[in-house]
Structure formats: structure tokens, C-alpha cells
Amino acid sequence: MTTEKLDKSLQTELAALAAEGRAKAPERIITEYIPPANDSGPRYRLAGSSREYIRLNSNSYLSLSTHPALVQAADKATREFGVGPGAVRFIDGTFSYHAALEKRIAEFVGMPCAKIFNSAYTANCGLALSISSPKTHWIGDQLNHNSIIRAMRISNIPSANKGIFKHNDMEDLKRCLDEVPPHIERVVVIFDGIFSMRGDFAPIDAILKVCKPYDDKFKDGVITVVDDSHGIGAYGATGRGTSEHTGVRPDVIVGTFGKAFGVNGGFIAASDTIIEAVRQKADTYIYTNPLSVADCAAALAAIDICDSDQGLDLLDHLGTITTVFRNGLRNMALESIDGPHPVVPLMVRDTARTHDLVNFLYENGVLVVGLTFPVVPKGDETIRFQINACHTHADIDYVLGLIKVFVNKVVPQVPQNVRVTRFSSAGAWA
Ligand SMILES: Cc1ncc(COP(=O)(O)O)c(C=O)c1O
Incomplete structure (x- = not known):
């Protein structure tokens, strides 16, 4: 037998995509990391190109992935225990580093208990498998990350047991809560902390306020869950994320070690009982090898840095250069979405211009992500810039300078009939 027939069908499906x-x-392949020097941040080389690139598309907001403390911690743990766990957690694949990281991340986000996963993606799926029942109803923000959408799909609930509210719209959240069928025993309201394509945040305080009156209506209440993968480490006065920024904590916090912490892996933090349910019921925790001890040790070192003066300095620098970048866009009268998060979207609102600017930046040594239709609706075409603590003022000035050249010389015309959102400001392209 061969896969000839399957290959043919898949080729048709891929062509349709x-x-x-x-x-x-x-996929571009990074072949070299060039450390920061003088007033320039790190650079990268790519296969097939001799040029050096600045990355403005990395989630490593605090630039910790190359930090000597993390590298040393990973090295030490590997020398102690080796590179792999040899088995899943419940078959003696649990090492002291796994237990230590669970304790440390729970403390860091201010929750009683935590379980770590290979990724935040599998953490969301594991949470859904653990807390869902046939009488559970899930409600989510329309812009939630794919891992949450997937988690809702695999939670084995009937399709009717789902509600989607308009992005950050509290009236619409209330509508979803009002529409929960009377036989439902448990409601889960789940949302991103920071919306990764936009850099805006969930108003957790307002969400909890809307949910509270409904808690008594259901046998197991209304459980609020934030996936703060882009917030933890990078947002809030001490990097505790969107909960810190909004001043309230939901019932469950999901996060990643793969963004601001610069490592890999995900976690769920919640009550002792929810976490024990996760340990017993989350297939994406139970039946898969855990993170390596190297990952855990590096993540522990990253949390220690976040919790230190050095971490506060990194956050401070990140905040400063993010503001410089945002102000630079504003001074060119370009449209963005306001806020302090280092995800800075540039609303281009035109597919060709988005591609042109992404290519122009690439040709000049800058890596960014362009989002065009059908990934985003027509008229919402955007370039996502992600500022990292490793970027210097000179790096930011360089990128702003390129954007200015592009806006002034390459695309002088003003598009017609541009859709304006409530976030828009008068822009060169608006
Ligand atoms: C909200 C959210 N959740 C989960 C993830 C996935 O994180 P991980 O790489 O740890 O699976 C992302 C990554 O983009 C995200 O934005």
C-alpha cells in the first residue's frame, strides 16, 4: 500500500487553502543569533540570506531566552537529571524541578496551586477536559485564541452549550449569560487576558462584575478563566499580567512559559481541587511526557528574574521603548490600538499595502507579521509589531525611520472608504 491516493486528496485540500x-x-530558518552590541539589540541571520535581521515578531517580551541565568539553570538541571523525563508524570516522570515550578508559578500569579503542561495550548485543552460535564456551558470572547476555541470544541459539550460574546462587549456577555439554558449546572466564562493580534486587554474587573449575579443561578456557579499567555511577565506593574493591571483575579489563570518568560511550557493555576481534577482528568497532562527539567529550571530562573529589581528594570525599559514606538506611529498620524502592551498593531487596512510594508521592512532587515484577509476581515489588515526588552532606542528609531520612508515615499496615496473602529485615530491612511 502507498499513500498515493491520500497524497492526491491532500494536495487538493492544500491547494484550496x-x-x-x-x-x-x-518557514524561514534562523541560522545564527548575534548578541547585542553597543547601541543595537540582538540580530538574527536567516538561511538563504546574508543580511542581519531585527525581530519585531517575538513573544519573548523580556528577552530572557538567552539570559545567562536561564541558560546556566537549564544546563545545571540537565547535568543533574539528563535531557528527558523517561515517562509521563504519574509513572515516575515527576522530578523535583516540575514540583518546584508548579509551586513557584502558583505563588507568582497569586493562586493556591498549579499544574504545568507542555504548552499553554495543551493547558487550555486539558482544562476543558477536566472541568466540563454534559451540563456545562462555555462562553468565550469572539477574539479568543485558537487554543481556547479548540478547548471548547473538545470539551464534549453539546454544541448548543456555547455562547460567544462580541469582543470585550459586556452587554453581549450578559446576553450570553441570559441565554444559558435552565438545565445547565456549570458555566465557564473564558477569555484571553491580552488579545495577541491587537495588544488590548480583557476588562477582567468588568467581566467579574457581569458574571457575579449569575453565580447563584447554577449548581456549580459561574467559573471565570483568563488565558493570560501574553500578559504574564509582560503586563502589570510587576509583570503579574492582566489580573494585576485590572486589580482582580478570575477563578482560573492559564499561562505560558514560552512568551515573556522566554522558555517553553504552559500552566493552569487555580484552587487545589481544580488542579487535582486536572491531574486526574486532563489527558493532555496525563498521557504525555512532561517538560524537560531544563525547561523547568530555566522557567524557574525566569520567574526569579521577573521577581527581582532586574525584572522591574526590564519591564521599565520595555514600557519606555513601547511608548517611544507607539508615539512614533502617532507622530506619523498612523492608526494603532492604544494601550501599554508591547504588542503594537499598525492598522494598515489594505492588503496590498500591508504586504508591501512587510516586504519593505524585510528587505531592510526587520521581521514583522502582516495579517490580511481572510485571516482578518477585509479592512482590518494589520501589521503586528512586538517590542522586546532587548530592543534599543536605536533599533526602535531605525524601524520608525523605515516606516516613515515607506509612508512618505512608497505609498503616497490615501485609500478611500476606510472602515474606522472605535480605536482609530486620524491617520495618514484613514
Ligand atoms: C492566548 C494564547 N493562549 C495560548 C497560546 C499558545 O501558547 P503556547 O505556545 O505555550 O502553546 C498563545 C500563543 O500564541 C496565546 O496567544
Whole structure:
């Protein structure tokens, strides 16, 4: 037997994806990391190109992935225990580093208990498997991350047991809560902390206020869950994330070690009982090898840095250069979405211009992500810039200078009939 027939069908499916504009571009391969020097941050080399690139598309907001303390911690743990756990957690694949990281991340986010996963993606799926029942109803923000959407799909609830509210719209959240069928025993309201394509945040305080009156209506109440993968480490006065920024904590916090902490892996933090349910019921925790001890040790070192003066300095620098970048866009009268998060979207609102600017930046040594239709609705075409603590003022000035050249010289015309959102400001392209 061969896979000839399957290959043919898959080729048709892949061609359809490409025709719809949904196919992913070929993956660029990073071949070299060039450390920061003088007033320039780190640079990267890519296979097939001799140029050096600045990354403005990394989630490593605090730039900790190359920090000597993390590298040393990973090295030490590897020398102690080796590179792999040899088995899943419940078959003696649990090492002291796993237990230590669970304790440390729970303390860091201010929750009683935590379980770590290979990723935040599998953490969301594990949470859904652990807390869902046939009488559970899930409600989510319309812009939630794919891992939450997938988690809602695999939670084995009937499709009717789902509500989606308009992005950050509290009236619409209330509508979803009002529409929960009377036989439901448990309601889960789940949302991103920081919306990764936009850099805006969930108003957790307002969400909890809307949910509270409904808690008594259901046998097991209304459980609020934030996935703060882009917030923890990078947001709030001490990097505790969107909960710190909004002053309230939901019932469950999901997060990642793979963004601001610069490592890999995910976690769920919640009550002791929820975490024991996760340990017993989350297939994506139970039946898969855990993170390596190297990952855990590096993540522990990253949390220690976040919790130190050095971490506060990194956050401070990140905040400063993010503001410089945002102000630079504003001074060119370009449209963005306001806020302090280092995800800074540039609303281009035109597919061709988005591609042109992404290519222009690439040709000049800057890596960014462009989002065009059908990934975003027509008129919402955006370039996502992600500022990292490793970026210097000179790096930011360089990128702003390129954008200025592009806006002034390459695309002088003003588009017609541009859709304006409530976040828009008068822009060169608006
Ligand atoms: C909200 C959210 N959750 C989960 C993830 C996935 O994180 P991980 O790489 O740890 O699976 C992302 C990553 O983009 C995210 O934005």
C-alpha cells in the first residue's frame, strides 16, 4: 500500500487553502543569533540570506531566552537529571524541578496551586477536559485564541452549550449569560487576558462584575478563566499580567512559559481541587511526557528574574521603548490600538499595502507579521509589531525611520472608504 491516493486528496485540500489565502508561508530558518552590541539589540541571520535581521515578531517580551541565568539553570538541571523525563508524570516522570515550578508559578500569579503542561495550548485543552460535564456551558470572547476555541470544541459539550460574546462587549456577555439554558449546572466564562493580534486587554474587573449575579443561578456557579499567555511577565506593574493591571483575579489563570518568560511550557493555576481534577482528568497532562527539567529550571530562573529589581528594570525599559514606538506611529498620524502592551498593531487596512510594508521592512532587515484577509476581515489588515526588552532606542528609531520612508515615499496615496473602529485615530491612511 502507498499513500498515493491520500497524497492526491491532500494536495487538493492544500491547494484550496492556498487559493483561499489561508496557507502559511514557507518557514524561514534562523541560522545564527548575534548578541547585542553597543547601541543595537540582538540580530538574527536567516538561511538563504546574508543580511542581519531585527525581530519585531517575538513573544519573548523580556528577552530572557538567552539570559545567562536561564541558560546556566537549564544546563545545571540537565547535568543533574539528563535531557528527558523517561515517562509521563504519574509513572515516575515527576522530578523535583516540575514540583518546584508548579509551586513557584502558583505563588507568582497569586493562586493556591498549579499544574504545568507542555504548552499553554495543551493547558487550555486539558482544562476543558477536566472541568466540563454534559451540563456545562462555555462562553468565550469572539477574539479568543485558537487554543481556547479548540478547548471548547473538545470539551464534549453539546454544541448548543456555547455562547460567544462580541469582543470585550459586556452587554453581549450578559446576553450570553441570559441565554444559558435552565438545565445547565456549570458555566465557564473564558477569555484571553491580552488579545495577541491587537495588544488590548480583557476588562477582567468588568467581566467579574457581569458574571457575579449569575453565580447563584447554577449548581456549580459561574467559573471565570483568563488565558493570560501574553500578559504574564509582560503586563502589570510587576509583570503579574492582566489580573494585576485590572486589580482582580478570575477563578482560573492559564499561562505560558514560552512568551515573556522566554522558555517553553504552559500552566493552569487555580484552587487545589481544580488542579487535582486536572491531574486526574486532563489527558493532555496525563498521557504525555512532561517538560524537560531544563525547561523547568530555566522557567524557574525566569520567574526569579521577573521577581527581582532586574525584572522591574526590564519591564521599565520595555514600557519606555513601547511608548517611544507607539508615539512614533502617532507622530506619523498612523492608526494603532492604544494601550501599554508591547504588542503594537499598525492598522494598515489594505492588503496590498500591508504586504508591501512587510516586504519593505524585510528587505531592510526587520521581521514583522502582516495579517490580511481572510485571516482578518477585509479592512482590518494589520501589521503586528512586538517590542522586546532587548530592543534599543536605536533599533526602535531605525524601524520608525523605515516606516516613515515607506509612508512618505512608497505609498503616497490615501485609500478611500476606510472602515474606522472605535480605536482609530486620524491617520495618514484613514
Ligand atoms: C492566548 C494564547 N493562549 C495560548 C497560546 C499558545 O501558547 P503556547 O505556545 O505555550 O502553546 C498563545 C500563543 O500564541 C496565546 O496567544
